[in-house]
Amino acid sequence: EDKVVQSPLSLVVHEGDTVTLNCSYEVTNFRSLLWYKQEKKAPTFLFMLTSSGIEKKSGRLSSILDKKELFSILNITATQTGDSAVYLCAVASGSARQLTFGSGTQLTVLP
Amino acid sequence: KAGVTQTPRYLIKTRGQQVTLSCSPISGHRSVSWYQQTPGQGLQFLFEYFSETQRNKGNFPGRFSGRQFSNSRSEMNVSTLELGDSALYLCASSLAPSAPLGVNEQFFGPGTRLTVL
Numbered sequence: 608e609d610k611v612v613q614s615p616l617s618l619v620v621h622e623g624d625t626v627t628l629n630c631s632y633e634v635t636n637f638r639s640l641l642w643y644k645q646e647k648k649a650p651t652f653l654f655m656l657t658s659s660g661i662e663k664k665s666g667r668l669s670s671i672l673d674k675k676e677l678f679s680i681l682n683i684t685a686t687q688t689g690d691s692a693v694y695l696c697a698v699a700s701g702s703a704r705q706l707t708f709g710s711g712t713q714l715t716v717l718p
Numbered sequence: 719k720a721g722v723t724q725t726p727r728y729l730i731k732t733r734g735q736q737v738t739l740s741c742s743p744i745s746g747h748r749s750v751s752w753y754q755q756t757p758g759q760g761l762q763f764l765f766e767y768f769s770e771t772q773r774n775k776g777n778f779p780g781r782f783s784g785r786q787f788s789n790s791r792s793e794m795n796v797s798t799l800e801l802g803d804s805a806l807y808l809c810a811s812s813l814a815p816s817a818p819l820g821v822n823e824q825f826f827g828p829g830t831r832l833t834v835l
Contacts (some may be wrong), residue, residue: 641823649808649826650761695761705751705774706810706824708761 613696613709621717624686628712630696631678640672640679641706643695644666650695653681686716722747722811722827730833736797739830743790743811749773750792751824755806764807767792796832803804804834 610633618625634639639657643650654663658680660682664672667686672679683690693713697706723742730739743750750765751774763776768784784794790811800818810824 610737639823642733643826649828652823655823697761699780701774705776706761707763708753708754710760 609698609700610642611696611698611707611709613694615674615712616710617713617715619715619717620686622687624716625682625684626686626714628681628694628714629678630680630681630709632696633677633697633708634698634700634707636700638699638701641697641699642670642679642681643697645674645693645695645711646691653694657712682712685716688716688718690714691716719803722809722825722832724807724809724827726830726831727828728831730835732797732835733799733801735799736795737799737832738793739807739809739832741792741794741809741827743809744825746834747811747813747815747825748790748791749812750786751812752792752794752809753808753810754778755808755829756804761808764794795809795814801834806831 612631614629639655641655642653644653654670658676659672667684669683693711695711696709699706724808725740727760751766751835753761754764764778765772765784766774770786786792806829809827809828811823
């Protein structure tokens with residue numbers, strides 16, 4: 608059975624801090640790993656990673672995948688209160704349209 | 719381009735009833751997946767439809783079913799509702815499988831919040 612584990616489950620930081628969120632996985636026929644941000648509604652797409660060692664970057668957020676060690680990290684630098692959300696990691700396997708999600712990391716950024 | 723739309727946004731039902739939820743994918747997207755999100759279990763895959771055929775199914779009982787129409791719109795149905803079916807039901811759309819690698823990410827709709835009393 609495919610498995611995605613995220614850590615930590617929750618994190619409280621102050622504005623300006625840098626955070627690293629972790630995602631490890633065990634899946635059959637890995638296709639890609641995706642990061643989503645979920646505030647009060649539906650998850651919004653952040654990154655999709657398919658190749659090992661290539662960093663994806665968008666503003667203060669960046670992510671990298673290690674296919675040998677089966678994990679990914681999501682970094683957020685200079686955090687802001689608007690970064691407060693649940694960050695979800697999902698792995699696409701098999702047909703690539705079925706996603707297995709981790710339980711998420713609840714990030715709270717205090718002013 | 720309009721995003722994924724889901725109706726209704728909120729629904730209250732009682733145990734034993736049945737419910738139908740609707741999802742319209744992004745224009746041009748032909749694959750629709752359904753997920754159930756609860757505080758205890760997180761996001762769990764229900765099923766996926768492409769070209770009016772169910773392609774993948776998650777580990778849910780037969781009370782959960784779905785279908786897809788020729789215009790790619792999809793419905794899911796839950797019969798004989800149980801209290802534990804209370805959840806946010808999310809629909810996600812993506813391009814057809816022949817799309818180049820790198821564009822098969824799924825885009826989520828706002829969800830339908832189902833409460834079973």
